[in-house]
Amino acid sequence: MQSYRIKKINFTDVFMWVVGAALLLLIVVGSFLTLQEEKYTAVQWFDLAVFGLAQGSVYALIALGYTLVYGILRMINFAHSEIFMSGAFIGYFAASSMQKSGFMQENPLLGILITFFVAMTTSTVLAVLLERIAYRPLRGAPRLVPLITAIGASFFLQYVFRGLFGTHNRAYPEIEIIKGTVPISGDFQIQKIQIVVILAAALMMALLVLFVQYTKTGKAMRAVSEDKAVAALMGIDVDKIIVNTFALGAALAGAAGVLYCFMFRIVTFYMGFIPGIKAFTAAVLGGIGNPAGAMLGGLFLGIFESLGPTLFLDGLGIPAPYQLKDVIAFTMLVMVLIFRPTGILGERLSKTKA
Amino acid sequence: MSLLSIENIHTYYGNIHALKGISLHIEKGEIVTLIGGNGAGKTTTLRTISGLLTPREGTIRLNGEDLSKYKAHEVVYKGISMVPEGRGVFARLTVTENLEMGAYSRKDTAEINRNMERVFSLFPRLKERRTQVSGTLSGGEQQMLATGRALMANPSVLLMDEPSMGLAPVLVELIFDIIQQINKEGTTILLVEQNALMALGIASRGYVMQTGQIVLSDTAEKLKADPTVQKAYLGME
Ligand SMILES: Nc1ncnc2c1ncn2[C@@H]1O[C@H](COP(=O)(O)OP(=O)(O)OP(=O)(O)O)[C@@H](O)[C@H]1O
Ligand SMILES: [Mg+2]
Numbered sequence: 001m002q003s004y005r006i007k008k009i010n011f012t013d014v015f016m017w018v019v020g021a022a023l024l025l026l027i028v029v030g031s032f033l034t035l036q037e038e039k040y041t042a043v044q045w046f047d048l049a050v051f052g053l054a055q056g057s058v059y060a061l062i063a064l065g066y067t068l069v070y071g072i073l074r075m076i077n078f079a080h081s082e083i084f085m086s087g088a089f090i091g092y093f094a095a096s097s098m099q100k101s102g103f104m105q106e107n108p109l110l111g112i113l114i115t116f117f118v119a120m121t122t123s124t125v126l127a128v129l130l131e132r133i134a135y136r137p138l139r140g141a142p143r144l145v146p147l148i149t150a151i152g153a154s155f156f157l158q159y160v161f162r163g164l165f166g167t168h169n170r171a172y173p174e175i176e177i178i179k180g181t182v183p184i185s186g187d188f189q190i191q192k193i194q195i196v197v198i199l200a201a202a203l204m205m206a207l208l209v210l211f212v213q214y215t216k217t218g219k220a221m222r223a224v225s226e227d228k229a230v231a232a233l234m235g236i237d238v239d240k241i242i243v244n245t246f247a248l249g250a251a252l253a254g255a256a257g258v259l260y261c262f263m264f265r266i267v268t269f270y271m272g273f274i275p276g277i278k279a280f281t282a283a284v285l286g287g288i289g290n291p292a293g294a295m296l297g298g299l300f301l302g303i304f305e306s307l308g309p310t311l312f313l314d315g316l317g318i319p320a321p322y323q324l325k326d327v328i329a330f331t332m333l334v335m336v337l338i339f340r341p342t343g344i345l346g347e348r349l350s351k352t353k354a
Numbered sequence: 355m356s357l358l359s360i361e362n363i364h365t366y367y368g369n370i371h372a373l374k375g376i377s378l379h380i381e382k383g384e385i386v387t388l389i390g391g392n393g394a395g396k397t398t399t400l401r402t403i404s405g406l407l408t409p410r411e412g413t414i415r416l417n418g419e420d421l422s423k424y425k426a427h428e429v430v431y432k433g434i435s436m437v438p439e440g441r442g443v444f445a446r447l448t449v450t451e452n453l454e455m456g457a458y459s460r461k462d463t464a465e466i467n468r469n470m471e472r473v474f475s476l477f478p479r480l481k482e483r484r485t486q487v488s489g490t491l492s493g494g495e496q497q498m499l500a501t502g503r504a505l506m507a508n509p510s511v512l513l514m515d516e517p518s519m520g521l522a523p524v525l526v527e528l529i530f531d532i533i534q535q536i537n538k539e540g541t542t543i544l545l546v547e548q549n550a551l552m553a554l555g556i557a558s559r560g561y562v563m564q565t566g567q568i569v570l571s572d573t574a575e576k577l578k579a580d581p582t583v584q585k586a587y588l589g590m591e
Contacts, residue, residue, distance in 0.1 A: 098555065179409075188443060216454075216458070219447065219451055219454060219455060220455065220458065222444070222446065223444045223447060223455050225444060226444045226446060226447070227442055227444065229426075229438075229442075230428045230438055230442040230444070232405075232406065232425070232426040233404060233426060233430065233435065233436050233438060234427075234430065234455045234456055234458045234503075234507070235427050235428075235430035235458040235459030235460070236427055236429060236455070236458050237425075237427045238427065243460075256400070274438055296578075339531070
């Protein structure tokens with residue numbers, strides 16, 4: 001037993017553990033020094049945390065799309081980031097035309113709901129088409145094939161939007177009722193937009209959980225994700241359930257697109273890439289295939305990315321640490337893949353068959 | 355007219371010719387058993403009947419209706435349900451949820467509730483465990499669940515693939531008692547078994563399969579007395 005274990009440890013393992021330990025040490029020492037300096041006030045930390053929670057909510061919504069599809073097809077839908085972008089983009093046209101016509105100013109609530117509806121519908125329709133045209137014919141092919149197709153579809157959608165609408169950045173309309181801040185107590189306050197993002201995302205995630213847990217279709221989705229042949233023996237139309245899964249993930253991505261635009265107020269054809277890959281990171285972090293994990297992973301990544309750079313790096317004297325937030329996020333992805341490839345809640349998945 | 359009749363079925367896995375012209379028929383109210391050694395094609399026969407595999411040749415008729423145009427999930431609506439080999443319970447779903455999936459093809463809530471009560475009275479153990487995640491059930495309990503789940507569809511024909519596999523003798527007895535009871539209540543049963551002695555004990559007729567073909571078919575009594583069957587499947591010399 002003992003000798004067996006010693007034999008299994010090789011140079012790469014040792015090296016990776018050293019790197020991991022060094023990073024951990026860096027985080028601990030950095031955080032300690034930053035906090036000791038007392039350069040940042042409690043209000044600043046609070047703002048960063050709330051921002052992190054809001055951006056994490058968006059990641060979580062997108063991550064659910066990756067994880068639901070993976071759960072059912074064991075396939076990573078790399079075009080999901082473009083499903084998100086498409087919803088955001090077409091939603092932008094709805095929002096900005098309502099803004100120009102004055103409709104948004106008069107009926108802000110209705111205007112926002114219409115924006116969501118347009119974005120979610122766009123994403124859903126595209127995802128369903130994508131499944132039908134690009135993925136379904138390849139079901140049963142080796143796993144690399146749909147993966148490559150997904151990457152191809154991702155580029156296809158990006159270049160379609162680029163071709164149709166150009167490469168310039170578009171400024172998202174500023175919606176009056178979600179501007180400004182809400183005071184909490186003393187100097188603490190929260191931006192209205194962040195409240196909207198966090199609450200809207202929480203509501204949708206709650207609805208998703210209820211749907212998957214308690215509806216007939218939701219239960220069938222879980223059954224199909226375990227065993228397609230046995231699910232068919234129950235009378236479940238597996239193809240229909242797969243389409244529903246794509247549609248559900250896409251609707252959440254469309255909604256995430258609107259929320260993302262509310263926060264960052266910029267629309268471009270490549271806007272899906274970074275949030276998409278972050279959400280993918282979040283899904284892997286939580287344990288891909290596991291919806292609770294995707295939500296947890298999204299929130300964690302959002303907060304980690306928001307607080308991390310300042311907390312870990314500022315005290316070490318690194319200038320403009322916030323520029324390094326993406327580096328931090330992707331370092332975490334690599335670390336998770338090396339040390340815990342199943343993610344936080346991934347035990348259950350590792351047991352299921354591919 | 356037979357309830358289920360299969361004529362000259364040929365099923366392939368890629369180039370592997372797994373079923374080489376299978377014909378069999380089952381009358382309403384019967385228990386018919388299909389016995390044979392490993393790899394004979396018993397599971398393939400059941401998977402072909404249930405629509406999971408499409409035969410390259412031959413016809414499957416239920417009450418005279420050709421089933422070949424239906425997909426697996428549609429065959430359930432026609433009245434055939436299956437207890438798959440290895441049970442195939444949804445491990446992460448609870449006992450109740452598994453049973454609900456069995457009733458997926460049913461719309462009438464009152465009927466579903468009645469079926470659920472019936473399953474719970476056949477298998478009181480399942481009632482005790484109804485909120486438990488199925489992956490944590492014992493093998494015997496999983497077999498009960500798979501059987502109960504198939505009954506939730508209210509089938510006219512129940513296909514059972516090796517229900518005794520991996521069970522202790524007491525549990526095998528219990529499952530076989532239940533099979534007889536289900537049959538008495540009106541469900542026709544096609545029972546695939548390696549445990550030929552027990553299967554022939556409750557069946558009225560049997561078919562013996564070997565390498566994708568049916569080599570013998572007779573009443574259960576005569577098969578039990580047949581020297582080749584005794585030698586090959588009943589472990590007698
Ligand atoms: N998915 C598959 N792909 C290729 N060949 C298969 C597949 N499934 C079964 N076979 C082959 O088809 C033949 C019949 O298999 P089948 O599973 O029907 O046998 P069986 O009678 O159920 O055996 P057992 O008693 O061991 O369950 C075997 O030779 C088997 O190797
Ligand atoms: Mg078999």
